[in-house]
Amino acid sequence: MFADESGKLRRALVTLPHSDRGSRAVFYPSQHHWGVVGTPELTKVRRAAILTLREFSTHPAPAKGGQIEITSDIPRGIGMGSSTSDVTATIRAVADYHGVPLSREEVGRLAVLAECASDSIMIDDRVVLFAHRDGVVLETLGHRLPPMIVVGCDTEPGARVDTLGLQPADYDDREIGAFGVLRAALRRAVATDDVDLVGRVATASSRINQRFLPKEQLEELLALCLGYHGCGVQVAHSGTVAGLIFDARRPDATPGALRCAETIEGMGLVITAMIGLPAGTVATTTVSATEKVPA
Amino acid sequence: MGIRTSFSEATEAYQLPRIVQLGPNLYAAAFMLMKMVPARYILRRAADEGRLEPGTVIVETTSGTFGLALAMQGVHLDRRVILVSDPAIDERLHRRMADLGTVVERVSPEAAKIAGGYQAARLNRVREIMAEQVSAFCPEQYSNPDNPRSYAAVSELLLETLGQVDCVVGPVGSGGSMCGTVGYLRAVLPECRAIGVDTHGSVVFGQPEGDRELRGLGMGLMPANVDHTTFDDVHWCTAPAAYAATRQLHQRHALFMGPTSGAAYLVARWWARQNPSALTVVLLPDEGHRYLDLLYHDAWLAERGYLGLAHPVEPTPIDDPTRLGDGWLSYEWGRRRYDEVVGVAA
Numbered sequence: 008m009f010a011d012e013s014g015k016l017r018r019a020l021v022t023l024p025h026s027d028r029g030s031r032a033v034f035y036p037s038q039h040h041w042g043v044v045g046t047p048e049l050t051k052v053r054r055a056a057i058l059t060l061r062e063f064s065t066h067p068a069p070a071k072g073g074q075i076e077i078t079s080d081i082p083r084g085i086g087m088g089s090s091t092s093d094v095t096a097t098i099r100a101v102a103d104y105h106g107v108p109l110s111r112e113e114v115g116r117l118a119v120l121a122e123c124a125s126d127s128i129m130i131d132d133r134v135v136l137f138a139h140r141d142g143v144v145l146e147t148l149g150h151r152l153p154p155m156i157v158v159g160c161d162t163e164p165g166a167r168v169d170t171l172g173l174q175p176a177d178y179d180d181r182e183i184g185a186f187g188v189l190r191a192a193l194r195r196a197v198a199t200d201d202v203d204l205v206g207r208v209a210t211a212s213s214r215i216n217q218r219f220l221p222k223e224q225l226e227e228l229l230a231l232c233l234g235y236h237g238c239g240v241q242v243a244h245s246g247t248v249a250g251l252i253f254d255a256r257r258p259d260a261t262p263g264a265l266r267c268a269e270t271i272e273g274m275g276l277v278i279t280a281m282i283g284l285p286a287g288t289v290a291t292t293t294v295s296a297t298e299k300v301p302a
Numbered sequence: 303m304g305i306r307t308s309f310s311e312a313t314e315a316y317q318l319p320r321i322v323q324l325g326p327n328l329y330a331a332a333f334m335l336m337k338m339v340p341a342r343y344i345l346r347r348a349a350d351e352g353r354l355e356p357g358t359v360i361v362e363t364t365s366g367t368f369g370l371a372l373a374m375q376g377v378h379l380d381r382r383v384i385l386v387s388d389p390a391i392d393e394r395l396h397r398r399m400a401d402l403g404t405v406v407e408r409v410s411p412e413a414a415k416i417a418g419g420y421q422a423a424r425l426n427r428v429r430e431i432m433a434e435q436v437s438a439f440c441p442e443q444y445s446n447p448d449n450p451r452s453y454a455a456v457s458e459l460l461l462e463t464l465g466q467v468d469c470v471v472g473p474v475g476s477g478g479s480m481c482g483t484v485g486y487l488r489a490v491l492p493e494c495r496a497i498g499v500d501t502h503g504s505v506v507f508g509q510p511e512g513d514r515e516l517r518g519l520g521m522g523l524m525p526a527n528v529d530h531t532t533f534d535d536v537h538w539c540t541a542p543a544a545y546a547a548t549r550q551l552h553q554r555h556a557l558f559m560g561p562t563s564g565a566a567y568l569v570a571r572w573w574a575r576q577n578p579s580a581l582t583v584v585l586l587p588d589e590g591h592r593y594l595d596l597l598y599h600d601a602w603l604a605e606r607g608y609l610g611l612a613h614p615v616e617p618t619p620i621d622d623p624t625r626l627g628d629g630w631l632s633y634e635w636g637r638r639r640y641d642e643v644v645g646v647a648a
Contacts, residue, residue, distance in 0.1 A: 184454035
């Protein structure tokens with residue numbers, strides 16, 4: 008919970024971007040059929056497409072409806088933002104068909120309309136504190152996050168968290184006060200490229216979240232991370248993933264991250280991501296995270 | 303991102319400290335009027351929650367700067383403020399409060415001839431006044447959890463300005479500023495050290511109650527807002543040493559502060575020198591105007607035999623905080639509860 012300019016408290020988050028993974032949405036327009044067809048599990052995607060089509064109803068040649076195809080390499084239901092990724096790709100695909108670019112903020116607003124709560128991955132040109140249930144940017148914290156290596160893991164392999172099924176966390180006054188302090192610290196961390204401070208803020212936020220969606224291994228993962236000169240641990244507040252943060256500029260960051268990944272697998276957890284490793288460090292298959300429309 | 307904008311009201315401009323570097327690893331958080339932080343927060347929150355109706359009178363027992371802060375915020379909120387004080391209230395402060403439209407009642411020496419003395423007599427009078435009003439609100443700075451909570455704003459400023467804070471040194475009265483500021487800093491910096499500065503004759507850290515010369519520091523009754531587990535170390539300072547340090551703060555750094563600031567500076571300066579790699583912040587609660595004719599006046603110091611005194615350059619460590627001592631003392635509190643240290647509940 009963070010105060011906006013008027014002092015009103017809004018739920019908000021800062022998203023850790025993961026540019027190696029993504030969703031691709033293909034929009035097949037139809038001039039005949041109203042409505043949007045897609046596979047049944049993609050309710051949010053259909054809603055996003057319909058909302059975006061409505062935005063273009065005054066366009067000279069609007070599509071009436073159509074079909075959406077999603078391909079994504081983001082694991083679902085563990086807090087890696089898979090649905091926001093699908094929804095964002097869908098909104099951009101429909102907009103692209105109409106040849107009208109939507110602003111990042113506009114995409115963010117539509118995404119929240121479609122799925123009630125969104126990450127801020129569509130605002131990809133800066134670091135923002137994003138009111139994920141209102142679809143507005145509360146604050147631009149800076150241009151970009153400092154260079155980090157993040158070892159992501161699933162703390163409950165097999166479990167699934169439904170963002171919308173979660174009761175929004177009922178933060179107390181003390182926690183709300185602490186969030187203001189985290190916001191100020193992150194502002195400085197981004198402005199001064201301070202990964203240590205980013206890590207401390209992430210750790211503090213993770214600990215606050217323990218009361219609501221606990222990660223049993225949080226302190227163990229933190230000790231592991233700090234033991235390899237890492238900076239802290241971030242968690243999904245509506246998911247089971249956690250990420251160990253390292254300062255990519257330190258020479259021991261890559262070996263430390265790789266050793267941590269081994270230990271984490273030894274704990275029986277599943278590695279979900281290795282973000283920011285120098286090219287060629289490990290063999291990974293990367294999938295383009297762009298969202299394109301067909302000709 | 304932010305262009306500079308105006309403050310919406312004077313009390314907003316008053317509340318946050320200026321962060322000033324005093325040495326390689328020592329920074330001051332210099333407040334004009336630190337008590338504005340809780341006073342403004344508590345009253346604005348009460349107003350937001352509908353507890354300050356147009357006719358509601360704000361009543362509090364105080365003879366110090368918390369009263370001044372309430373009086374100032376009362377102007378913005380257009381609410382009457384009644385403060386209950388003892389006869390020792392500073393005349394300059396009283397005049398300022400009166401000019402702000404605040405009523406200051408002083409309990410008589412006769413009324414204070416009860417168990418608990420002036421403090422009890424003042425609380426009784428507050429209850430009487432509240433009962434007489436149709437609607438009254440008492441901020442209760444010593445027990446209201448909004449007091450420490452209000453200092454989150456100070457922690458935000460410190461973290462944004464400095465990033466790392468290894469140690470905070472500050473005077474302890476109600477407990478709000480130290481417990482609040484350090485408590486919130488520790489959300490991000492759990493190892494941040496807290497050094498509380500108290501004075502002889504104050505019960506806060508276990509001393510027997512006694513006469514206290516140093517105004518604004520130390521308490522005769524234990525405030526509920528002191529969370530003893532905040533503190534790593536406690537120091538007790540004497541009045542003349544605090545006065546001398548207050549003057550040095552002015553002479554060396556041009557910071558014109560009151561004697562509680564001097565006491566905190568004395569301890570912080572020593573600690574920062576002992577720990578050159580630790581970034582240390584000292585809380586300086588208010589300005590020196592009220593003390594111009596007192597500690598800032600050499601003749602006044604000379605009358606008391608304080609002028610030119612040689613003061614210790616370091617504290618004497620003690621192992622029992624409940625024993626009466628003299629001079630500058632320090633004790634390793636170790637973030638324990640009061641009863642863990644003193645052996646009985648506060």
